[in-house]
Amino acid sequence: MSVTVDMRDPKSGESSVPPGATAAGGIAGALAAREAADAERADAPASKDGAARPGAPGAGASLEARGFSLYYGTHQALKSVSLEMPGHSVTAIIGPSGCGKSTLLRSFNRMNDLIPGVRTEGEIRVAGVDVLRGSVDVVDLRRRVGMIFQRPNPFPKSIFENVAFGLRMLGLKDRRDLEARVEESLKRAALWEEVKDRLSRSALQLSGGQQQRLCIARGLAVEPDVILMDEPASALDPTATARIEELIISLKAHYTIAVVTHNMQQAARVSDRTAFMLSGELIEYDETRRLFTRPRQKITEDYITGRFG
Amino acid sequence: MTVAPLAAPSRSLVRRGGSGVDFAGGGLTLLTGFAAFLIVAMVAVIVGNIVWFGWRTVTWEFLVGSPREGMTAGGIFPAIFGTVALVVLMIVALIPIGVGAAIYLHEYARPESWFTRAVRFAVNNLAGVPSIVFGLFGLGFFIQFVGRAIDHNLGLDVVWGQPALMWAALTLALLNLPVVIVTTEEAFRTVPRDMREASLALGASRWQTVRYVLLPQAMPGILTGAILSVSRGAGEVAPILFTGAAYFLPYLPTSPTDQFMELGYHVFVMATQSPDVDATRPILYGTVLVLLLITFMLNLTAILLRARLRARLAGRG
Numbered sequence: 001m002s003v004t005v006d007m008r009d010p011k012s013g014e015s016s017v018p019p020g021a022t023a024a025g026g027i028a029g030a031l032a033a034r035e036a037a038d039a040e041r042a043d044a045p046a047s048k049d050g051a052a053r054p055g056a057p058g059a060g061a062s063l064e065a066r067g068f069s070l071y072y073g074t075h076q077a078l079k080s081v082s083l084e085m086p087g088h089s090v091t092a093i094i095g096p097s098g099c100g101k102s103t104l105l106r107s108f109n110r111m112n113d114l115i116p117g118v119r120t121e122g123e124i125r126v127a128g129v130d131v132l133r134g135s136v137d138v139v140d141l142r143r144r145v146g147m148i149f150q151r152p153n154p155f156p157k158s159i160f161e162n163v164a165f166g167l168r169m170l171g172l173k174d175r176r177d178l179e180a181r182v183e184e185s186l187k188r189a190a191l192w193e194e195v196k197d198r199l200s201r202s203a204l205q206l207s208g209g210q211q212q213r214l215c216i217a218r219g220l221a222v223e224p225d226v227i228l229m230d231e232p233a234s235a236l237d238p239t240a241t242a243r244i245e246e247l248i249i250s251l252k253a254h255y256t257i258a259v260v261t262h263n264m265q266q267a268a269r270v271s272d273r274t275a276f277m278l279s280g281e282l283i284e285y286d287e288t289r290r291l292f293t294r295p296r297q298k299i300t301e302d303y304i305t306g307r308f309g
Numbered sequence: 310m311t312v313a314p315l316a317a318p319s320r321s322l323v324r325r326g327g328s329g330v331d332f333a334g335g336g337l338t339l340l341t342g343f344a345a346f347l348i349v350a351m352v353a354v355i356v357g358n359i360v361w362f363g364w365r366t367v368t369w370e371f372l373v374g375s376p377r378e379g380m381t382a383g384g385i386f387p388a389i390f391g392t393v394a395l396v397v398l399m400i401v402a403l404i405p406i407g408v409g410a411a412i413y414l415h416e417y418a419r420p421e422s423w424f425t426r427a428v429r430f431a432v433n434n435l436a437g438v439p440s441i442v443f444g445l446f447g448l449g450f451f452i453q454f455v456g457r458a459i460d461h462n463l464g465l466d467v468v469w470g471q472p473a474l475m476w477a478a479l480t481l482a483l484l485n486l487p488v489v490i491v492t493t494e495e496a497f498r499t500v501p502r503d504m505r506e507a508s509l510a511l512g513a514s515r516w517q518t519v520r521y522v523l524l525p526q527a528m529p530g531i532l533t534g535a536i537l538s539v540s541r542g543a544g545e546v547a548p549i550l551f552t553g554a555a556y557f558l559p560y561l562p563t564s565p566t567d568q569f570m571e572l573g574y575h576v577f578v579m580a581t582q583s584p585d586v587d588a589t590r591p592i593l594y595g596t597v598l599v600l601l602l603i604t605f606m607l608n609l610t611a612i613l614l615r616a617r618l619r620a621r622l623a624g625r626g
Binding site for chain 1: 501503504505506507508509510511512513514517521522525526621622623624625
């Protein structure tokens with residue numbers, strides 16, 4: 001079966017010109033382009049941003065949910081979700097609006113703690129440790145599990161201070177040390193060349209796509225093991241989206257990445273594994289290729305072929 | 310609501326225009342416009358009157374001299390000095406307490422707890438207390454209770470247990486506390502939620518988020534509270550009447566336990582206690598003008614500072 005349905009995403013408007021997927025179009029095209037790119041990367045010896053990552057060797061922790069349920073008051077937003085995301089991989093979480101995909105994502109760094117009346121059951125494990133237990137230091141957890149939000153949210157500070165923020169919060173003061181790590185993070189987020197001459201300018205002067213990469217750089221600066229991305233490109237134009245996607249793929253070598261997305265082509269392009277959620281339940285979780293070409297569940301097929309959602 | 314037929318809106322608009330509603334609308338515009346004009350007119354009359362009769366008095370000698378001959382001659386420097394000292398001390402006491410309370414209410418308090426509700430109740434009611442009551446409270450609490458306790462425990466004669474600059478400043482701070490708490494909390498509320506989330510997601514603690522993300526972005530709002538309280542603090546007479554303002558002092562206050570002269574109180578004294586009304590009148594006008602100018606300048610400084618902060622937060626400059 002060839003899936004060539006034009007995926008419409010009226011909210012984001014980013015799928016009209018699917019970046020990366022050229023002539024073929026649709027998810028099949030995205031998968032094909034993806035394979036070609038993967039092969040190319042495998043040929044190239046040692047990625048250009050340097051395989052060795054100083055100071056953080058064991059990065060890329062696994063993420064796991066075990067029988068995890070979450071309630072907003074009496075409303076159950078997640079229904080006994082179990083899945084495991086291996087380290088150094090990109091997992092996409094797809095599903096229609098309100099299916100609980102963002103809630104699941106925000107459970108891994110306990111951002112849901114900020115919402116009053118939230119109650120959970122089951123386990124969330126990061127690198128094998130149950131992070132919902134009381135003894136877990138949430139501040140430390142959030143440093144190790146970074147998060148990129150849907151809308152770019154740089155602080156109204158300079159570009160430099162944005163990236164240095166997390167480091168300063170960790171107590172880093174040495175100017176030269178800060179400068180080195182800010183530069184390193186901006187390079188890794190593929191933003192350095194564009195901003196190196198104006199680090200002291202306000203981050204708010206950057207374009208939306210640049211702001212989102214700045215937010216990624218800001219998250220990378222504190223050396224997390226995991227990066228959670230909540231629809232990181234849905235507020236961006238196609239070109240900026242393509243850059244974010246390239247970035248996600250290049251970051252995989254060092255981090256475990258979970259991406260919530262509305263855009264199935266994006267999921268096909270960037271992820272190794274894909275989870276499909278519906279009404280708070282995990283319907284299907286498999287290798288991206290398989291989930292998009294031979295879904296086990298009828299309802300998954302209906303969703304990815306655009307029959308609902 | 311039901312869906313009206315498509316043609317209805319335009320027709321009803323036409324009908325309304327032709328049925329005398331326009332006339333009433335015109336009348337209302339006139340009336341409300343007149344009310345608005347009255348405000349401008351009153352400000353113009355007040356300021357114009359003061360400037361017209363006062364500007365000749367305000368000379369260098371007037372600004373740096375002391376009152377002479379029963380306040381029918383000389384300058385007002387002690388009162389200027391006292392006013393500025395009072396306002397500065399008030400701000401120093403007011404901002405940390407007000408901002409601290411606002412941080413607690415916004416960030417740490419559980420909204421439904423009895424303590425939070427008690428604090429909010431107190432803040433709201435504090436704002437409605439007449440200023441003379443604050444004056445009496447300052448006298449009873451700060452001077453007779455706190456001041457005397459300090460003197461007693463330190464074995465002093467009467468140092469703290471009497472009207473003083475510090476007690477007056479604290480009384481004024483108390484008076485302005487609700488303003489600062491409310492404006493600061495409002496400023497915290499306007500910081501977008503995603504700023505908080507961004508900070509927390511980076512591994513910043515709650516306090517760090519308050520200190521390095523919320524507070525800088527709330528700064529313009531905090532300054533608004535400060536501006537309002539400076540204006541009020543420099544002009545209020547009732548709260549300092551019993552707590553530190555002096556009728557006449559031949560020397561400047563050198564410590565927070567000294568009494569002081571104050572412009573507003575000086576105006577009151579000259580207007581009611583002068584031995585020679587005609588001789589005092591130009592001095593009175595000059596003093597009021599100086600009081601207005603000082604308030605204006607203190608405000609202007611804060612407003613310029615706020616504009617700069619806002620520009621920086623908006624990514625300009």
